Amino acid sequence: MTKLTWGMIGGGEGSQIGPAHRLGAGLDGEFSFMAGALDHRPDAGRAYGRALGLDVDRSYGDWREMLDGERTRDDRVDLVTVATPNATHFEITKAFLEGGFHVLCEKPMTMTVAEGEEIVNISKETGKICAVNYGYSGYSLVRHMKAMVARGDIGKIRVVVAEFAHGHHADAADADNPRVRWRYDPAQAGVSAQFADCGIHAMHMASFVTGQEVERLSADTISAIGSRVLEDDAMVNFRMSGGAAGRLWTSSVAIGRQHGLTLQVFGETGGLRWAQEQPNQLYYMPLGQRLQVIERGEAGLSPEADRASRVTIGHSEGMPLAFANIYKDLAEAIQARKEGRTMDPAANLYPRAEDGLRSMAAVFAVAESGKAEGKWVDARPPMFR
Amino acid sequence: MTKLTWGMIGGGEGSQIGPAHRLGAGLDGEFSFMAGALDHRPDAGRAYGRALGLDVDRSYGDWREMLDGERTRDDRVDLVTVATPNATHFEITKAFLEGGFHVLCEKPMTMTVAEGEEIVNISKETGKICAVNYGYSGYSLVRHMKAMVARGDIGKIRVVVAEFAHGHHADAADADNPRVRWRYDPAQAGVSAQFADCGIHAMHMASFVTGQEVERLSADTISAIGSRVLEDDAMVNFRMSGGAAGRLWTSSVAIGRQHGLTLQVFGETGGLRWAQEQPNQLYYMPLGQRLQVIERGEAGLSPEADRASRVTIGHSEGMPLAFANIYKDLAEAIQARKEGRTMDPAANLYPRAEDGLRSMAAVFAVAESGKAEGKWVDARPPMFR
Amino acid sequence: MTKLTWGMIGGGEGSQIGPAHRLGAGLDGEFSFMAGALDHRPDAGRAYGRALGLDVDRSYGDWREMLDGERTRDDRVDLVTVATPNATHFEITKAFLEGGFHVLCEKPMTMTVAEGEEIVNISKETGKICAVNYGYSGYSLVRHMKAMVARGDIGKIRVVVAEFAHGHHADAADADNPRVRWRYDPAQAGVSAQFADCGIHAMHMASFVTGQEVERLSADTISAIGSRVLEDDAMVNFRMSGGAAGRLWTSSVAIGRQHGLTLQVFGETGGLRWAQEQPNQLYYMPLGQRLQVIERGEAGLSPEADRASRVTIGHSEGMPLAFANIYKDLAEAIQARKEGRTMDPAANLYPRAEDGLRSMAAVFAVAESGKAEGKWVDARPPMFR
Amino acid sequence: MTKLTWGMIGGGEGSQIGPAHRLGAGLDGEFSFMAGALDHRPDAGRAYGRALGLDVDRSYGDWREMLDGERTRDDRVDLVTVATPNATHFEITKAFLEGGFHVLCEKPMTMTVAEGEEIVNISKETGKICAVNYGYSGYSLVRHMKAMVARGDIGKIRVVVAEFAHGHHADAADADNPRVRWRYDPAQAGVSAQFADCGIHAMHMASFVTGQEVERLSADTISAIGSRVLEDDAMVNFRMSGGAAGRLWTSSVAIGRQHGLTLQVFGETGGLRWAQEQPNQLYYMPLGQRLQVIERGEAGLSPEADRASRVTIGHSEGMPLAFANIYKDLAEAIQARKEGRTMDPAANLYPRAEDGLRSMAAVFAVAESGKAEGKWVDARPPMFR
């Protein structure tokens, strides 16, 4: 098995998510980091690329340069990650897919539903993978939840309760700080702030675990800090394709919460509860029995959970390993294509362009419903109606 | 200080809530249990009353008999608790208030908003106390939360998140069991099931702690078990009189949750989190600092918390002591009246007829909004608009 | 069933443990509080007794007066609680037993082993109950642990790990405060401080739950605050009559711990874990399976647990209800004697003089071993060797 | 900065700890995996090395071959990890140090104290780094504890309580399984089983965090499963160089515990508590104040903690990242030597040969004391007395 090669756009020095991608892509040794256009400032990007060990000629000043440079090489990178600010995702992802590259795009995949549909179509036409980084779906026990639901352990799903609450934008005195402010400004952030930034992770997870898509939703959005135009707290009710009802709360003003992504799934014959901050335990109650603690790494878990687990039980695995699982899936997907074989089904779990598109449709639906007193609106992208 | 005397209607042998009232009323030795009409079967009620130590002539067969019996005695009971099924609360409470008794009524206080308004009026006219048993507001740390909010520790409240989720009605096979079934049958339970049974506790607590009333709400109600007419799961968004936004989830199909009443309050300068199942710790984060664990019984808490605390720090105090705090408040309220003095303000926290009325208005608002696709409706009783 | 009557010695105004006894004795309405000698200052004691509702002639100035007064009454109290400082327990308990009263004595029952043996003998000779207030053994789930061990759920016990750690005496600046100081002064406290005060609770619980007695022990005792003569932190290893090994840590300088009494029991086929500060959950792992959460009040628990449980699942029951269970046992024991019948075996769990004696033997063994570099010493009272 | 190169001995296919080393060494991209003798079966080792991407000529059949091969190369590996079974550590580590390689040796570093002293001397003489993999000391918050203690946040340390309890060897029916059995057989495992395997991690952590060495100890060791010669449960009391007293419990029969490494440190002005299974929170109580939750990644932590932290607050970092921190320290130590500069003091935290030696002395002391009824014995290696 030859090692795959990998490149990144964005994720420059001091960026928030860049290090997690490098950790994730490098962790299992399946990808070698070979090319990058890491910064919006060409020089800074080139310098940082070289500092990270890239060759001079593959440490690019911008993504167009990188696209040109890589496209013509025999040893072009096998996968490109797009970790730039949101507004640039569409253009860059589109260009690389069309250039014949597999892409892992950060969320949100696009800024509009139409763009999302375009990416889905391009990905289909080119036959190139377009994955979207809903990295929390990489946790071993999240995948085990999905497997448990799929094999019927808790019966038909009745209610899903998802949360993503933090308090990192709660300081009104800091609200005008440009680092925070742009997120709540429609000119820069689009139609939604907190839901588009965090809520879509929770919503993706609800879909991922239940295997159902969100069809309709009703949202109550507020700007707890008055100077904000976009919402910093939202409650979304929804209905899913398999009949489940959903409740999703997201907030950036929840002082005392750090990164509170949690999921509860209630079916006809059992309930499940998981929290991102303590990801190595999954709470499971079979109807009429007792609450059980499922430990990551315990014997007898699903193949999907085992594949996404690296160290022995009782040792925590954290978020970088969850991210790495997305890359591990992609490595398998790419290798399988290279080798002309079917991929391991337990690896076929990375989020895709369709998920990115669905999130975008949900973002617009939340924004619309939020402005219309919680009117129920169709949350599906037109192409999936 | 002469001991006060106490009587109960309902709470017969095998009843769910009866023992908690006897515990609560007896705990501090302020009330002597002297009279009762404990069962809907006169003989069973009389026998059980005597078994509990009541005199033969005050162990009544029904509440009318008790009203007649007590009204004419010099040593009539100082307080009457109404712990019968919901549909009887109004009639009994009304009769005893008019008979000149102070009453502690179980929730829900009435079945309609009009009845609720009538009780409020009668209580005012007669000058008799009509308390309503939102017993969870009796916990020491819940009262401390209220005190912290009132003195501005977390600033102006932005968002309140309340939950009351359990899984005790999740078994579809058991749904036709009469013990469970009536609760979801409009003929017997009225316009709402889970919200009226549990949700109003959570909503009361949100009001109690923030000192704000619910003004408008939007509800998403579902019957997860198809044969049910009334809701077994509801999400309610609301707005409060002081500007806070609220989110409240209640469910009886949340398998794995036992008695999950929790409250999170987020203000401009801090956040608070409390859970009924672990009531002796309160989590507090001042903006920009660290999460702190406030322990029941620690030095330096508010007078309201201290008054509602009985044993030393590190020993848990549970629900019966919370109930007892409602009785302790009532004892002080009654004694103060007897002695013609102002009552201890730290005791002036028992929920009242107005709270019972507001809950009723919220129940009807939830039912209306739930049927109207989540339309925002006025949640205030007409008399408070 | 006539109500039993109860009296207390000590537990005066402002005392630490007095309120918990009144709560515990009164909670179920089985005992009426009728007599007391509550304070070491006769007048204060009489005044407080009357304030608590005692008749003038049964509100005594000291315990001898009370003994004389009660002994000659037809309606003498059925049970006397001794809640005075340690050094007085022996004399008072002895006098009341000899006077024909049932006694519940606070721990430690005596100051020497010889006194302990004397109490055991007197209790046997007089046929009077002498209970000792290891009140934490009253928790429903502690009793369930005992029942699980007894019926073999976790097999033969291998190791018991008990802890009672707090940090309330950790402040060196406060060490000379008389309220704290006497506890570490051999002249006033005897041969042991922290072990005698808290450690014996943990040791009693280890015996109570396993049904085994401590036979030999080795102790490492330290005075973390240098000015103290007696230990404020101790580690005790022991061996039990049924072959279990034990480890017990107790400390009063463990800053950050509140009232950390915990017990872990490991048998051949399972493990159990319980903590006093969260007493409504018991963690159980059957060998080779998953950790389960047993909830107080759940269906299917042992009769011992059910008897000691008052409110429905999901509501916490705290320490006052645990204390009340000791009184509930005693009420049943006394009633059964009055009625000439066998008592309910599920009530026959109150700690007795023998337990008090065993603790005393352990205290002396810890002190001896602690001074002798951890030499293993016999921990049994001579009369049980 | 050129990337460093790395080789491993042991850690072959299916080994327990091998994957964690590859993750740890590769995580930050500072080491390239270039050479290995991975298995005790030469062919299997060579094949697995190639499968992991090693060049054919650096995929060695055994460690002597690797030593010869690497020694003579210009691009010899910068660091060699020894992850073979315990009995081989000494010989291999010695040979590589003498061959001029920096070594990271798995614990226990040697089988005897004399061997340990030899390694310490060789490391000094050759000037080569000999690190020992007490990987749990790599957790960010463990390092923060150390920094807090060092800067006096909790004052002079009084008591340290360490635990490493699991239940993975509790099944008597499995005790004769060769995979488990050898661990309790002195012929194969040496003088100690559970203490040597797990206890030394806890003891190292106690020393690491307090900055004090263990001087004397007393041990109570038992074989809970009768057929075992060596201990499966031990309690060790100790005294440290700075005056702290220690208690350490370790067990492999604690059913229900997974990988229960915990540390509590109590000083004159504060207490700290940390648990390996939830490594992203540190509980801190300053004397007389409230328990605070310190989050990994929060602003304002020590440089040592920040350096050992990779992703943003609220995302868990697990054990592989702790291991990676040991490698990160070593990378910095090696680079600093190459560049002839002083290393970053915040990186100078990797455990060393001296720590490995001290553990070995403790292992023998525990064995000796355990056989001698807990006699207090000197726990220091002769060369440090």
Ligand SMILES: NC(=O)c1ccc[n+]([C@@H]2O[C@H](COP(=O)([O-])OP(=O)(O)OC[C@H]3O[C@@H](n4cnc5c(N)ncnc54)[C@H](O)[C@@H]3O)[C@@H](O)[C@H]2O)c1
């Ligand atoms: N999946 C997740 O959990 C997660 C978490 C955080 C952020 N994100 C997403 O990651 C993306 C980046 O977020 P961040 O917080 O790291 O932002 P950031 O501002 O910290 O970093 C962005 C980086 O991209 C570089 N950049 C900007 N424009 C560029 C361009 N045209 N070409 C090349 N580089 C460019 C910047 O120089 C910077 O280094 C966002 O879309 C965000 O939503 C996802």
Ligand SMILES: NC(=O)c1ccc[n+]([C@@H]2O[C@H](COP(=O)([O-])OP(=O)(O)OC[C@H]3O[C@@H](n4cnc5c(N)ncnc54)[C@H](O)[C@@H]3O)[C@@H](O)[C@H]2O)c1
């Ligand atoms: N505040 C709380 O937390 C809480 C908790 C549980 C129940 N409740 C409320 O308490 C009330 C009783 O609930 P429960 O679960 O104990 O019900 P239950 O059915 O267990 O008991 C009801 C009791 O009332 C008696 N009764 C019925 N009609 C009577 C009448 N006309 N006169 C005298 N006695 C009569 C019955 O014989 C029975 O003993 C309900 O209104 C319920 O909503 C409140």
Ligand SMILES: NC(=O)c1ccc[n+]([C@@H]2O[C@H](COP(=O)([O-])OP(=O)(O)OC[C@H]3O[C@@H](n4cnc5c(N)ncnc54)[C@H](O)[C@@H]3O)[C@@H](O)[C@H]2O)c1
């Ligand atoms: N079981 C437990 O969990 C627990 C907990 C705390 C205390 N205790 C025990 O309870 C006992 C009392 O402890 P405390 O903390 O309440 O002490 P305290 O000092 O707070 O109160 C002692 C009370 O006894 C009264 N008293 C003293 N001598 C008396 C005498 N000769 N006659 C009548 N009254 C007298 C005092 O006036 C005071 O009211 C101690 O033995 C202690 O070990 C047990």
Ligand SMILES: NC(=O)c1ccc[n+]([C@@H]2O[C@H](COP(=O)([O-])OP(=O)(O)OC[C@H]3O[C@@H](n4cnc5c(N)ncnc54)[C@H](O)[C@@H]3O)[C@@H](O)[C@H]2O)c1
């Ligand atoms: N630091 C920690 O937390 C930690 C955790 C687990 C294990 N360990 C230590 O790691 C070491 C290995 O433990 P493990 O559980 O991975 O053992 P293991 O038996 O699972 O694997 C040992 C590996 O070493 C190989 N090997 C054996 N002899 C060899 C030789 N002479 N040359 C080359 N390869 C050889 C084997 O083929 C196998 O691949 C032990 O010393 C153990 O104490 C440390």
